[in-house]
Amino acid sequence: MVSFRTSLVCSMALTDTFDSKYLDMPVFLSRRTTRLGFTLIVMALSLAISSPSAVAQNQSEKPDSTRVDHSKMDHSKMDHEKMDHGAMSGSDRVSADSADAVNPSGMDHSAMDHGMMDHSMMGPSSGGELAWRMPPMDMSMPMTPGMMRMLPTTSPFLPGDGVDVSSLPMAMPSQVVRMADGDTLQLEAGLVRRTIAGREYVMYGYNNQYPGPLIRVDKGATVVVDFTNRIDQATTIHWHGLRLDNRFDGVPGVTQAAVQTGQHFTYEVYFPDEGVYWYHPHVREDIQQDLGLYGNMLVDPLSTGYYSPVNREEALILDDILVDGGGIFPYGESQPVNVLMGRFGNVMLANGSDNYRMEVRRDDVVRFYLTNVANTRTFNVTFGGARAKVVASDVSRYEHEVWVQSVPIAPAERYIVEVQFDKPGDIAITNSIQAIDHFRGEFYPHVDTLAMVSVSSTAASPDLTESFSKLREYPAVTEDVERFRKYFDRPPDHRLELTLNHRNLPIETVRMMEIDTLYVPPMEWNDAMPMMNWQSSGNEVTWILRDLDTGSENMDIHWSFRKGEVTKIRIFNDPKSFHPMHHPIHVHGQRYxxxxxxxxxNENLVWKDTAIVPVGSTMDLLVDMTNPGEWMMHCHIAEHLQAGMMLSFSVSDTGVSDHDSQ
Amino acid sequence: MRIEILLGLIAPLLLGAHIGRHAAGERVAVADPMLTCSAGPEYYRIDLVSTRKLPGTYAASGFVDVQYARSPFGVALSPTGQYVYDFDVKLADVKAQPKGHYVVWLATPTLQDVQHVGPLSAQFEVSGQVTFNKFLVVVSLEQDGYDTARWTGPIAFRGLSRSGKMHTSIGHGLFQDEPCVQYGFN
Structure with a gap:
């Protein structure tokens, strides 16, 4: 007799064919709704019999290929000498997370030998060899009792599973493609072979590169991108941050049909604003983006002196990926998993490499174009104590530059930061955070090395110390912002609340969440509850944008604006929801x-397209609705987006606005 | 009858204390009539509680309002990842002491690190900045020469940051039967 949860997964797989996840998002949602009744019945039955004894009995009768050995996994009798999390055993945590990780508790992890427990075949296979296995986690923190018996309610999935990795082209580092107005780029998404931390993986890449080609253009240019999809999923390309023609925004079901495997789509990409932007899929970002489908776009100003002089420039894309001894940790097939907190990786990547290095001369001033493409991780980037100043963000420069000691950057945000390296030697660019250990109720410092900068003793030429030492002001930005100042104090036109609904989560998760509410951190810097997170899929959790004036939620919200309208949106991140979390909110096709x-x-304004709303905070956005079309606004944590956290709005040349009658 | 008289005497005091709490904790965002949400930045506000050790503090109340320090990133962080908060300490319905000054201190829960914020103003207010992950707020009564490493006078008010309420799960709740020794705890 197979366990009921197994049958649930199987039944979900039967009712939710593999193709459904590739459909455009509105259709995806409606299909999920039509399955709801059946799913609820099955899950309710599953919950009703999911007492530990019942589950244990059912699990013990599984076929060997899917059997969970509870004699070794009984958490109350956890024998650490028999546990094996592949490459991510507790004793390896520091080296796996980062060579610089700080031991949170002072425990002797080396004394914990997890050497024998095999999670490699934990739970049902989706028909092939692939099966769920326990996610990599810090085993100095016990998981909630009973959680080890639980599996996500969606089947595991890995693109390219079964493909001989040696048959794939070896991916190359990103190359710069300088394009003039009217030029055409052939861009292809395909399976590639990548080497990360000494191991080879089947991943995705644009033009066999990691990241994808860096497209460099002048402001005002329009280029053509002739895109071909060679991956094993439908996909699109979203040109993040660009105020381009709506037809080419890359949102399936809204601006185009998803590009099926083997098919083409021609994008016309317009670059109206200077700065750093990025492109990525808008279909299952939790998988496709995570596996390497992303690239930068640098838009150069037309005038000299727009930026300060620098000795060199460096586009640095920050990411992470979740791997264990079995390879890349599987994704959810019909639904994303890790939906509560998003999927945190355990290997940090800079420009796709776990060992990214750059060389500079002493006193070189480097302009970094930082982009965070991680599914959920927000980085706090430091430059080894070197002097740094922030110049610009998503869609413009700031009104004035600011000295900074670190750069907090959420998924999809960009920052342009200038750094002077004045001391010879090796400088680590790090992610330096205060992580949380919920079990101990503690913060603990954690440092990941993102990249290394080798600073030679050779002096920079030219020496730009004098110009670097001055903080510049940008009157052009202030003048631009000034046109909008009359709207600053008006009441909000729309009010959104950020929250979530859940159903049929494991009772242990619900209980743990209910008692863990005395303090909710404004930001989640680490995955402090990997098992609970992993077991939350889109089947159980819906993240919500709620219109406080109408009560509508997510894609039931549709706002209308007239071109040129300026709207004020107030966003409140409810700290009393079931699982409060910060959200990087992205608006397509406009600037705010x-x-x-x-x-x-905010006394130093900058035009953005993505910004963090911390837990418990209220943020006022002023959106410049200049770009006609049907657009999206959503959380840019990939799993939150897939779990519903998005709305749509239209901007029309001549049509009506929601506020015409006001 | 005596109870009714007693209630009649106490009620205005209670009402006054209630009003005083609102006055002490007023924030721009809360005062905004359009912000009708059930909770907001005050979620992280710190209540100050009188220790009732000093005359003139029995009916007093206070708050510490924390908000992100100015930052080009919205959320202000230190290079090691602590939140950087500006804070305002405000007391209400408190009387000045005939001798000494109320002085505000912040301390980590173990008292290993203590930050001397400074004396309260004549309006019983003071502001500062903090980067502690968890912290206690202490308002003590200090005599002249209070520029010491730690308070020396009696504590008049105390408070705990919201983060300080995050406590261990060891040995209770869902983990009450867990073999915590195996996870490094005695």
Missing amino acids: LVLSIDGVP
Whole structure:
């Protein structure tokens, strides 16, 4: 007799064919809704019999290929000498997470030998060899009792599973493609072979590169991208941050049909604003983006002196990926897993490499174009104590530059930062955070090395120390912002609440969440609950944008604006929801100002397309609705987006606005 | 009858204390009539509680309002990842002491690190900045020469950051039967 949860997964797989996840998002949602009744019945039955004894009995009768050996996994009798998490055993945590990781508790992890427990075939296979296995985690933190018996309610999935990795082309580092107005780029998404931390993986790549080609253009250019899909899923390309023609925004079901395997789509990509942007799929970002489908676009200003002089430039894309001894950790097939917190990786990547290095001369001033493409991780980037100043963000420069000691950057955000390396030697660019250990109720410092900068003793030429030492002001930005100042104090036109609904989560997760509410951190810097996170899929969790004025949620919200309208949106991140978490909110096709956080006015404005709304905070955005079309606004944590956290709005040349009657 | 008289005497005091709490904790965002959400930045506000050790503090109340320090990134962080908060300490319905000053201190829960914020103003207010992950707020009564490493006078008010309420799960709740020794705990 197979366990009921196994039958649930199988039944879900039967009712939710593999193709369904590739469909455009509105269709995806409606199909999920039609399955709801059946799913609820099955899951309710599953929950009703999921007492530990019942589950244990059912699990013990599984076929060997899917059997969970509870004699070794009984958490109350956990024998660490028999545990094996592949390459990610507890004793390996520091080296696996980062060579610089700080031991949170002072425990002797080396004394914990997890050497014998095999999670390699944990749970049902989706028909092939692939099966769920326990996610990599810090075994100094016990998981909630009973959790080890649980599996996600969607089947595991890995693109290219079964493909001989040696048959794939070896991916190359990203190359710069300088394009002039009217030029055409042939861009192909395909399976590639990547080597990360000494192991080979089947991943995705644009033009066999990691990241994809860096497209460099002048402001005002329009280029053609002739795209071909050679991966094993439908996909699109979203040109993140660009205020381009709506037809080419890359949102399946809204601006185009998803590009099926083997098919083509021609994008016309317009670059109206200077700065750094990026492109990525808008279909199952949790999988496709995570596996390497991303690239930068640098838009150069037409005038000299737009930026300060620098000795060199460096586009640095930050990412992470979740791997264990079995390879890349599987994704959810019909639904994303890790939906509560998003999928945190355990290997940090800079420009796709776990060992990214660059060389500079002493006193070189380097302009970094930083982009965070991780599914959920927000980085706090430091430059080894070197002097740094932030110049620009998503869609413009700031009103004035600011000295900074670190750069917090959420998924999809970009920052342009200038750094002077004045001391010879090796400098680590790090992610330096205060992680949380919920079991111990502690913060602990954690440092990941993202890249290394080798600073030679040779002096920089030219020496730009003098110009670097000055913080510049940008009157052009202030003048641009000034046109909008009359709208700053008006009441909000729309009010959104960020929250979530859940159903049929494991009772242990619900209980743990209910008692863990005394303190909710404003930001989640680490995956402090990997098992609970992994077991939450889109079947159980819906992340919600709720219109506080109408009560509508997610894709039931559709706002209308007239071109040229300026709208104020107030976003409140409810700290009393079931699982509060920060959200990087992205608006397609337009630009916005963050006017205030918690009522405190922002006195150094910058045009954005993505910004963090911390837990418990209220953020006022002023959106410049200049670009006609049907657009999306959503959380840019990939799993939150897939779990529903998106709305749509239209901007029309001549049509009506929601506010015509006001 | 005596109870009714007693209630009649106490009620205005209670009401006054209630009003005083609102006055002490006023924030721009909360005052915004359009912000009708059930909770907001005050979620992280710190209540100050009188220790009732000093006359003139029995009916007093206070808050520490924390908000992100100015930052080009919205969320202000230190290079090691701590949140950087500006804070305002405000007391209400408190009387000045005939001798000494109320002085505000912040301390980590183990008291290993203590930050001397400074004396309260004549309006019983003071502001500062903090980067502690968890912290206690202590308002003590200090005599002259209070520029010491730690408070020396009696504690008049105390508070705990919201983060300080995050406590261990060891040995209770879902983990009450867990063999915590195996995870490094005695």
